[in-house]
Amino acid sequence: MREVALKRQMIRAQDAKKKTGTFLGKHMVPVVLGPKNRNYVTDHHHLARALLEEGVKDVLVTVISDLSALDKDAFLFVLDNRGWMHPFDENGRRRDYAAIPKTIGELIDDPYRSMAGELRRMGGFAKDTTPFSEFIWADFLRRRIDRNAVAKNFDKAMKEAMSLSKGKDADYLPGWCGPTSD
Incomplete structure (x- = not known):
């Protein structure tokens, strides 16, 4: 994952300067609050994966919408129709919602x-x-x-x-x- 590797280099450079906290404060991860009050990442997936791989345990998120009252099917439909998800695989083929990775660590390189x-x-x-x-x-x-x-x-x-x-x-x-x- 070239994008993740680049983000990891950027994180390490910030860490070397003791500026990781400042960097993370300027790079909040946008999420939608979904069923069971879980955060669903809508952007900055490569950054989130890089932070995960670098062992960063806590990140700042910004909640762009609270859809926690919806059931899972309605929630996924709304995410898709608002352009908050990209349900396509590494070959550009549309996936069923059930096939979308559940965690940042499960994302596949395109x-x-x-x-x-x-x-x-x-x-x-x-x-x-x-x-x-x-x-x-x-x-x-x-x-x-x-x-x-x-x-x-x-x-x-x-x-x-x-x-x-x-x-x-x-x-x-x-x-x-x-x-x-x-």
Whole structure:
């Protein structure tokens, strides 16, 4: 999980400077309060996984909605329809709600999501408020770059991704910042 590895490096750098608390205070994890008063993470999954892997026991969360009065089926339906969940697997296929990982530790790597994150950091597209915008870019890349090519040579695949990100085929994607004329 490239994104998690990057977040872990960032956490370690903060820890080395004794600034982990300040860092965590600025990076609250958004959650929806669900059935049985459980927190359901809606964003910053890579950060949450990195914190878990780094042994951080407590994190600050911000409750974006309290849906604890709903039964589980209604709760999942509302999460999905409000764009607070991304029920797709690492191959971009929609999953049944029952197949969604129950814990942060169960999340599976999607190499195209890692590509999308790196593409955004490289300036291939702008940060956008659209929920799961990097997954939308991941699906775009998934349809155009062979998975084996990504596994074999990530840097070469990223060059292709950068080229694709500037093309007209990508102009509908959130944060697109390609050329306006040819």
